[in-house]
Amino acid sequence: GQQVMQIPQYQHVQEGEDFTTYCNSSTTLSNIQWYKQRPGGHPVFLIQLVKSGEVKKQKRLTFQFGEAKKNSSLHITATQTTDVGTYFCAASNDYKLSFGAGTTVTVRA
Amino acid sequence: GAVVSQHPSWVICKSGTSVKIECRSLDFQATTMFWYRQFPKQSLMLMATSNEGSKATYEQGVEKDKFLINHASLTLSTLTVTSAHPEDSSFYICSRQGPYEQYFGPGTRLTVT
Numbered sequence: 680g681q682q683v684m685q686i687p688q689y690q691h692v693q694e695g696e697d698f699t700t701y702c703n704s705s706t707t708l709s710n711i712q713w714y715k716q717r718p719g720g721h722p723v724f725l726i727q728l729v730k731s732g733e734v735k736k737q738k739r740l741t742f743q744f745g746e747a748k749k750n751s752s753l754h755i756t757a758t759q760t761t762d763v764g765t766y767f768c769a770a771s772n773d774y775k776l777s778f779g780a781g782t783t784v785t786v787r788a
Numbered sequence: 789g790a791v792v793s794q795h796p797s798w799v800i801c802k803s804g805t806s807v808k809i810e811c812r813s814l815d816f817q818a819t820t821m822f823w824y825r826q827f828p829k830q831s832l833m834l835m836a837t838s839n840e841g842s843k844a845t846y847e848q849g850v851e852k853d854k855f856l857i858n859h860a861s862l863t864l865s866t867l868t869v870t871s872a873h874p875e876d877s878s879f880y881i882c883s884r885q886g887p888y889e890q891y892f893g894p895g896t897r898l899t900v901t
Contacts, residue, residue, distance in 0.1 A: 712889060721881055722832065724889035767831065774820070774885050778831045 683711075683770050685779030692758045693787050699754045700782035702768035710771050711744055711751040716781070717764040725753075727771075760786050791815045792884055794893035801872055801900055808868045809896045811838075811882030817862035818884040823855075826879040826895075838865040838882075872900045 685702045692698050702711065710729045714722035726735055728744035728751060735742045739762075741754045751768055765783045769776040795810045811821060819840045824832040836857055837845040844857035856868040869876055877900045883890040 710888075721892040721895050722890075723892070724886075727888050771888070774890075775822070775834060775837065776832075776890060777834070780831050783829075 683779040690784045697756045702751045704749050707748045708770050712769045714767045791891045792893040798897040806870045811865045813863045813884045821865040822883045824881045874900045
C-alpha cells in the first residue's frame with residue numbers, strides 16, 4: 680500500500696494553544712482521510728480530502744490537502760482536553776487504508 | 789450508534805490455543821470487511837480483506853494459516869488466531885466500508901500468556 684509518514688509522533692499541548700500534525704507521501708495520493716482514536720478506543724472518521732489544495736474546517740479543526748496531493752495537515756486551535764487522543768492520517772487505495780504512524784496528543788490543563 | 793460490533797472485547801488465552809474473534813456489521817450487508825492489528829503505541833496495520841463467500845485476501849507478511857478468516861454471511865466475519873503465542877498479543881480491529889470512510893469496530897484486545 681501507499682506509505683504515509685506522519686509527524687510529530689507525540690504532541691504535548693498546553694490547553695488553549697494550537698498545534699499541527701503533518702502527513703507526507705512520496706507519491707501522489709488520490710485522497711487522504713483523517714481519523715481520531717481516543718485512548719482505549721477505536722479509530723473514528725473525521726474527514727476525507729480529495730481535491731488538490733482543499734481546505735476543510737470542522738469547528739476548531741482545519742484540514743488541508745497539498746497542491747501536489749502529497750501532503751496533508753491537521754491544525755487544531757485552542758486545544759481542549761477533549762482533543763486528547765491519537766490522530767491518524769490514512770491514504771485510501773481500492774478501499775484499503777494505509778495509516779500513518781499517528782500523532783498522540785496530550786493536553787496540560 | 790455503533791455500526792460495527794466485535795466480540796469479545798477482550799480475551800486472555802494460553803499459548804498454543806486458538807481464539808476466535810467475531811465482527812458484525814449491524815446496519816449494512818457488507819460483502820467486504822477489513823481486519824487490522826494494532827500493537828501498543830503503534831499504528832493500525834491492515835492484515836487482510838475479508839470477502840463474503842470467497843477467500844480472504846491477506847497482506848504481505850501475514851500468515852493466512854495462522855490468521856483464519858471466514859466471511860460466511862453478509863453481516864459476520866470471523867478471525868481465528870490459531871496456535872496463539874505471546875507475540876500475537878495485540879489489539880485486533882475490524883471495519884466495514886462506508887460511502888468513502890471506514891467504520892471500525894470497538895476492537896478486541898488479545899493477551900496470550
